[in-house]
Amino acid sequence: MSRALKLCCLAMASFLAVLAAVVISLSLTVFKPKQPEITAHPFGLENLQFNLPANDSSSNVTIGMLVTIENPNYSGFEYQNSAAQINYRGIIVGEVPIERRMIPARSKVNITSTANLIMDKLIAAPGFIGDFLAGHLEMVSAARLPGKVVVLKIVRFPATVNNTCRININIESHSANSKCITRIKY
Missing domain, CATH: 1.20.5 (Single alpha-helices involved in coiled-coils or other helix-helix interfaces)
Known part of the structure; x- marks a missing residue:
């Protein structure tokens, strides 16, 4: 040689x-990879009214939701249509549709959606009357977003984002706050 x-x-x-x-x-x-930060902000609570005893407990209530997703990664995430379930004391009382979307790398995105609460299930849940009279309701939303991580718009590999939010609704002030935990699995 x-x-x-x-x-x-x-x-x-x-x-x-x-x-x-x-x-x-x-x-x-x-x-x-860093965990994305997801925050749920319910709005439109000023129109939310509970009448006890319920005259028409088969009605549904729709609450507007502003979901903020902050992606600190150098890769984007594209997820499929999905839905978050809303639980009150272990009973599924609502659903939030989540439309397919691409979250770009190192960005913050606001998504609006609606939470559809099934009032007959909510009112029939054990402890609802006590929580209502105390002036606050605590709910948990859980979402699973299957999708793909996109690196430099070339490389794609599967990933799933699991999100759990604790939502506290103050009935007297018609306000709500939330705290979310997000985990991404590759």
Whole structure:
């Protein structure tokens, strides 16, 4: 083998080793996946009225939802149509449709949706009357968003985002606050 060919092979091997080290170090630091932050903000509670005893308990109530998703990653996330379930004391009392969307890398996106509460299930739940009279309701929403992580608009691999939000509704002030926990699985 000629000396020039040996030097070329050595230079190529050195280049590939440096490139591999750079890719590994970037994937473990800068490109390391971070958990997205999702916050649910119910609005339209000023029109929410509960009449006890309920005259028509088969009615549904719709509450507007503003969902803020902050993606701190250097990769985007594209998810499919899904729905979040709203639980009150372990009973499913509503659903929030979540439409398919692409969340770009390192961005913050606001999504509006509606929460459809089934009033007969909510009112029939054990403890509802006590919570209502105390002036607050605590609900939990859970969503599973299957989708794909998109890196540089070229590489795509499957991932699922699981989100759980605790939503506290203050009946007297017609306000609500939420605290969400989000986990992404690759």
